[in-house]
Amino acid sequence: MSERAEPRTLFEKIWDRHRILEREDGQVLLFVDRNLIHDGSAPAFEALRQRGLKPRAPERMLGTPDHYMPTDVRRVEEIADAERRGMVEALARDTAEHGITAFGLEDPRRGIVHVIGPEQGFSQPGMVIVCPDSHTSTHGALGALAFGVGMTETTHVLATQTLWQRKPKTMRITVDGRLGAGVTAKDVILAIIARIGTAGATGHVVEYAGPAIRGLSMEGRLTLCNMSIEAGARAGMIAPDDTTFAYLAGRPYAPQGHQWEAALDRWRALPSDPDAIFDAEVTLDGSAIAPMVTWGTSPEDALPIDGAVPDPAASSSADRREAMRRALAYMGLTPGMPLEAVPVDRVFIGSCTNGRIEDLRAAAAVAEGRRVAPQVTAWVVPGSGLVKAQAEAEGLHRIFLDAGFEWREAGCSMCLGTNGEIAAPGERCASTSNRNFVGRQGPGARTHLMGPAMAAAAAVTGHLTDVRRLMAGG
Numbered sequence: 001m002s003e004r005a006e007p008r009t010l011f012e013k014i015w016d017r018h019r020i021l022e023r024e025d026g027q028v029l030l031f032v033d034r035n036l037i038h039d040g041s042a043p044a045f046e047a048l049r050q051r052g053l054k055p056r057a058p059e060r061m062l063g064t065p066d067h068y069m070p071t072d073v074r075r076v077e078e079i080a081d082a083e084r085r086g087m088v089e090a091l092a093r094d095t096a097e098h099g100i101t102a103f104g105l106e107d108p109r110r111g112i113v114h115v116i117g118p119e120q121g122f123s124q125p126g127m128v129i130v131c132p133d134s135h136t137s138t139h140g141a142l143g144a145l146a147f148g149v150g151m152t153e154t155t156h157v158l159a160t161q162t163l164w165q166r167k168p169k170t171m172r173i174t175v176d177g178r179l180g181a182g183v184t185a186k187d188v189i190l191a192i193i194a195r196i197g198t199a200g201a202t203g204h205v206v207e208y209a210g211p212a213i214r215g216l217s218m219e220g221r222l223t224l225c226n227m228s229i230e231a232g233a234r235a236g237m238i239a240p241d242d243t244t245f246a247y248l249a250g251r252p253y254a255p256q257g258h259q260w261e262a263a264l265d266r267w268r269a270l271p272s273d274p275d276a277i278f279d280a281e282v283t284l285d286g287s288a289i290a291p292m293v294t295w296g297t298s299p300e301d302a303l304p305i306d307g308a309v310p311d312p313a314a315s316s317s318a319d320r321r322e323a324m325r326r327a328l329a330y331m332g333l334t335p336g337m338p339l340e341a342v343p344v345d346r347v348f349i350g351s352c353t354n355g356r357i358e359d360l361r362a363a364a365a366v367a368e369g370r371r372v373a374p375q376v377t378a379w380v381v382p383g384s385g386l387v388k389a390q391a392e393a394e395g396l397h398r399i400f401l402d403a404g405f406e407w408r409e410a411g412c413s414m415c416l417g418t419n420g421e422i423a424a425p426g427e428r429c430a431s432t433s434n435r436n437f438v439g440r441q442g443p444g445a446r447t448h449l450m451g452p453a454m455a456a457a458a459a460v461t462g463h464l465t466d467v468r469r470l471m472a473g474g
């Protein structure tokens, strides 16, 4: 019982509550509350079929097509590519066969799996949430333990609603102070990754804390936790508070009535105890963070927009110098060039990082009354059908269309391009997604990561731009 009195972190409270048994090698069998699936999950169902197994708890699962369908179609039959159509059809078939809820292409509730879980209130505080996708960390913004799993693990979860896991370490990243004008959650997470590196949180579950985090909207928190994986973290999470509860209240899958009250009581006990100890601590000054962009081929290659392309020669490590040289060659950039002088060909506003309504509002505020630069092709791809409908109800689509943006159907789209939507070799894309790896947006395509208002600013000026200048009315 003395264990009970030990101060615990948010992560430890969730872990303890889901621990079923522990193996001698230290692996723990965890109960899984939510298993999200998408149009790439078919192999897990195939493995289930081959072994004559059935999903253990279909009501704990939710599926939606996101990776494979093009964002200019509204119906499955319109998907020209047979393989991609097959992926979308397989999800519909597998879920129907087992009585799992899935939002099909015609369903306005469909979208990127990491957008719809929170949007539907299906992802909730205190839960263990998994999905065969690395950006499952997104859902941790609600105060859940959420992480990506592989296909074999997904089959295990489908069959048993449990998962073997080794206990990760904990890291707290505290962001003090207040964010300046034009600085968003995307800038915070890029600043964090630039600081600790893409392996900085390896083996850890990160809890984001501090006044700058508490001040973020739910959308901003989702953006932040989404990219935890880009810092190497197993998961990212934020203690649930009134912002979380206000966001969840009344959502379709959220508890209702007296169950809501009971849930609130449980959720309010989740935040880390004041004396809880983390294995690692990192602190940043939020007021010192500027709008960020990436210049290289890793999310850690990020700098404030008012900076310049860095010089590899200035690095003290030979490995780093070589990596920087390679990145700059791929990106077609020369050291010393002001970041704001870098021209763009494409703009992509969307993804599970920045495809929510607040992101579209921020982009529209910049696009309003302006025109996309003539040489730029700019897309807005809402994160879900409901985000799209909400944006249309607010007239945001008009602003985008009048400015010369394309207004598309929901999906992953150019974030990864598995649906065929990619940039051409050598094309440079200002993107609100989460990865700028070599070839991520198409072979030879160059990606600069940034927030939605910054991407809209790049669209209208034709080059990377400090959005604060446009906000000031310049």
Ligand SMILES: CC(C)[C@H](C(=O)O)[C@@H](O)C(=O)O
Pocket (backbone or CB within 6 Å): 040, 067, 132, 133, 134, 135, 148, 416
């Ligand atoms: C296709 C999927 C498994 C992959 C992931 O795990 O993250 C994708 O969503 C990505 O963003 O690269």
Ligand code: SF4
Pocket (backbone or CB within 6 Å): 066, 067, 112, 114, 133, 135, 351, 352, 353, 411, 412, 413, 415, 416, 433, 434
């Ligand atoms: S939007 Fe991008 S990061 Fe998110 S799930 Fe889709 S491909 Fe992965």
